[in-house]
Amino acid sequence: MRSDPRKVPVVVLAGHLGAGKTTLLNHLLTRPGARVGVVVNDFGDIDVDAGLVTGQIDEPAAISGGCLCCLPDAGGLDDALEVLTAPRRGLDVVLVEASGIADPVTLARLVRFSGVERVRPGGVVDVIDAGEHFETVDTGADPPVRHAAASLVVVNKLDLLAPDEREATFARIGERVRGRNPRAHVVATDHGRIDPDLVYDAALDEDPPDQLPLAALLREERTQHHVHADAVSVPAQGPVSPSRLVDLLEDPPPGVYRMKGHVAVRTTRGVRTYLVNVVGRSVHVASAAAPPAGEGVVAIGMHLDTTAVREQVADALATRDVPDARGFSRLQRHRRLSR
C-alpha cells in the first residue's frame, strides 16, 4: 500500500532530558528545501525550547506547562497538527519535539491515533546522550522498552567521551537497542549532526507490519507511564549575580538533573544575556540574544522538593544590577569551556 500523498508525515523527536533534541532539531532545520513544521513541548512554564528553535520555519507551535503524554487531550497536539498539516501550508513533514520526560511509546501512540485526518505517523527518532545513557535510561537488566518505539536512534554527545571509549559505547548502545528492536537504525554523532535524510526517509516508511514490536506495544491497552518528573520555572526580574548563578549551575538543588534558561548579567560594558544549560554534571553557557518573553530558568528532576528548589533557584536569580568581575570571569570560563 502506498502512502497517501495528501497526508503529512509527523515525526516524533524523543530523548531523555538534555540528550540533544533541540540541537538535533535545529540541525535538521538548516536543510534547505524541506518545508518543515515544528511542535515543541516544553515541560516547564517558560518556553525555553520554543525560543531556541531557529531556521526556516514561521514559528514553532509551542505546547508548554506539562509533558505531552500527561496533559489532558494530549495538550492540544491534535490542534497543532490540524493547523500544520493544512494543505495550504504545503509542509513536507512535521517534527514534534517532545519534552525530555515524555515516553516515546506513548508519543508514538498519540501520533498513530491522532484524530487529525491528514496525519501520517512518520516514526520516532530517539536521541541518546552517550555519556549518561547507562546512568539514566538503560539502568535495568532488560533493554528499555522505549527502544521498541524508535525507528531511528541517534547516539549523540560522543564528543564528550574519551576517544577510546566512543566505539565501544556506541556498539553497546546499539546492541541494547537491537535487543528490543532489530529493525531500528542506530547512528553515531555529536551535536545532532546527522544526515537529515535519515529523519525524512524514516518518515517515508509505511506503517510497520503487525509483527513488529511497536505495533504490538501500540495495541496494548495500558500505556507505559514515565517516572513522575517535576519542573520548577523561575522567572528573573533583571540582571543576576554571576557568582550566585555559577554556584547554582555547578551545584544544582538536590534531585535536579536538568536546568535551562536565559539569564542576564550586568558587566562594565552593559548587560549581557546568556543561555545556560545543565545536564547531569555538565554545564554549558553560551552568549544569547535577550529572549522576548524575558529571562528565567527551568529546573527539572525526579521527585523534587519543589518549594525548596524554587527558593534556591529564586535566590540565585535575585536581581543584582551591578558588575561583579570575579563572578563574571567564572561565567566566562564556563562559556569558553562550552565552545
Ligand SMILES: Nc1nc2c(ncn2[C@@H]2O[C@H](COP(=O)(O)OP(=O)(O)OP(=O)(O)O)[C@@H](O)[C@H]2O)c(=O)[nH]1
Ligand atoms: N558536547 C556536546 N554538547 C551537546 C551535544 N548535543 C547537545 N549538547 C548540549 O547539551 C545541552 C542540552 O541540549 P538540548 O539540545 O537542549 O537537549 P534537549 O534534549 O532538547 O533538552 P530537554 O528538551 O531539556 O530535554 C545543550 O547545552 C547543548 O548545547 C553534543 O553532541 N555534544
